[in-house]
Amino acid sequence: MSHLLAGRAQMGTSLEFHIVFASLGVGLPVLIAIAHFLGLRRDDQVWMRIATRLTRAFTVLVVIGVISGIVISVELTVLWPTFVARAGSIIGLPFSLESYAFFIEAIFLALYLFARDRLGPWLHWATLLPVCLGALVSAWIVVAANAWMNAPTGFKREDGRFVDISPLHAIFNAAMPAETFHMIAAAYLATGFSVAGVYALSMLRGHCGTYERRGLGLGMALVAAAIVPIGVSGDNAGRMIAQAQPVKLAATEGLVHTQRHAPLILGGLIDQNGNTRYGIQIPDLLSLLVGRDPNTLVKGLDSVPPQQRPPVVVVRNAFSFMAAAGVALGILAGVYWLARWRRPRLAEHRLMLLAVAASGPLAFATIEAGWIVTEVGRQPWIIYHVMRTQAAITGSPLVGVMFVLFSALYVALTLITVVALRSEMRLLPRRTLAPHSLTNRH
Numbered sequence: 001m002s003h004l005l006a007g008r009a010q011m012g013t014s015l016e017f018h019i020v021f022a023s024l025g026v027g028l029p030v031l032i033a034i035a036h037f038l039g040l041r042r043d044d045q046v047w048m049r050i051a052t053r054l055t056r057a058f059t060v061l062v063v064i065g066v067i068s069g070i071v072i073s074v075e076l077t078v079l080w081p082t083f084v085a086r087a088g089s090i091i092g093l094p095f096s097l098e099s100y101a102f103f104i105e106a107i108f109l110a111l112y113l114f115a116r117d118r119l120g121p122w123l124h125w126a127t128l129l130p131v132c133l134g135a136l137v138s139a140w141i142v143v144a145a146n147a148w149m150n151a152p153t154g155f156k157r158e159d160g161r162f163v164d165i166s167p168l169h170a171i172f173n174a175a176m177p178a179e180t181f182h183m184i185a186a187a188y189l190a191t192g193f194s195v196a197g198v199y200a201l202s203m204l205r206g207h208c209g210t211y212e213r214r215g216l217g218l219g220m221a222l223v224a225a226a227i228v229p230i231g232v233s234g235d236n237a238g239r240m241i242a243q244a245q246p247v248k249l250a251a252t253e254g255l256v257h258t259q260r261h262a263p264l265i266l267g268g269l270i271d272q273n274g275n276t277r278y279g280i281q282i283p284d285l286l287s288l289l290v291g292r293d294p295n296t297l298v299k300g301l302d303s304v305p306p307q308q309r310p311p312v313v314v315v316r317n318a319f320s321f322m323a324a325a326g327v328a329l330g331i332l333a334g335v336y337w338l339a340r341w342r343r344p345r346l347a348e349h350r351l352m353l354l355a356v357a358a359s360g361p362l363a364f365a366t367i368e369a370g371w372i373v374t375e376v377g378r379q380p381w382i383i384y385h386v387m388r389t390q391a392a393i394t395g396s397p398l399v400g401v402m403f404v405l406f407s408a409l410y411v412a413l414t415l416i417t418v419v420a421l422r423s424e425m426r427l428l429p430r431r432t433l434a435p436h437s438l439t440n441r442h
Helices: 003-042 045-079 081-114 121-126 128-150 167-171 176-204 210-244 246-253 285-291 312-342 350-376 399-427 435-439
Strands: 156-158 161-163 264-266 280-282 381-383
Touching (some): 003 045, 003 121, 003 176, 003 399, 045 210, 081 161, 081 381, 121 128, 128 167, 176 210, 176 350, 210 246, 210 285, 210 312, 312 350
Antiparallel strands (some): 156 161, 264 280
16 A cells, blocks of 8 residues: 555545544434424423433444544644645634534533433423534534535635635635535435434334334434435535536546536446446436536546546446435335325335335445545545645655554444443333433433
């Protein structure tokens, strides 16, 4: 593994690990708030029990997410010192704002967990609202900073330095709306499928009570709320990429030549030059999607020299998986709610429950593939058309050693997460009074 590849692999591993906890950190507070609200509104202990279970899982995931986030901060400084030195004055503001958002989330989460005896029932529930908002804002700011790397703005360059910096213009860059909207919708979708999958798995094991049915429905309700936004934001993201990063679009779609009436290619085997075998071509569709006109000019891989192209095979395959899995998840959500509306028994059929149980891991695999498209598709640039990745990496010879050590850390954190989640779930009896009993171990 080369020096550069080791550094990229290390950062990629860290981001792919952290995104799971970050996504659940955005979605779980919303589900907890809904379940707790329904429990209070209806004086229903089943909903309160669901809120308690989800809160226990959420607290474990927050701790592990904080650790992995700190690791990423260290890696940014250690692995990419040139990037931090030059771009720090631009991305420093969004990361500082993200810290404040996280502080708000953490403070009110502590109030929700430990201040129950000092707050009334509804005021206790209301402490969840800043948790939901803080998680949402935190995710938005971090993704906005990443979007700036794809569509850099808010500065001028003089002798290799960034001057006349406008952090707000940098945050509100051209890629920000589509990228943030798409990621947040994906976080809600993956969280909904994951929670629904846990309860579906419990039903497959023979536990088919009101508790399991409501947990399944709660997760799928969040999926239903996110499914349309993720489709709309995905379309907007594709059109934004066509304008800001046309080579990335060409790699994702396997388009070799710049052309009008560009076809959309489904499936097939692609090589680094963009040549696709066995793919199914739909004439004019790519141009139609990009510009709403079949005569739209779409730039191909031939618009730049080979050394300025991303790893086409990786980007194309990741995008194909993301698109196919996204469509499959959308169909599953539609079939589930249609069955629940027309034939409730079919919504609890073994095949349906198996599909829902598998949907959580598939949803997160889809998110991981999407980030591969975003990050690998930007190569060879760390800041698009401003700074090459090769120029940003540290000159330390210990990058490979760091990759091994940090990868071992993530394996350990994964094991700790599994053990902690299983332990927390065992501490909760099958019958509980309310989320307020979180500190009660009896």
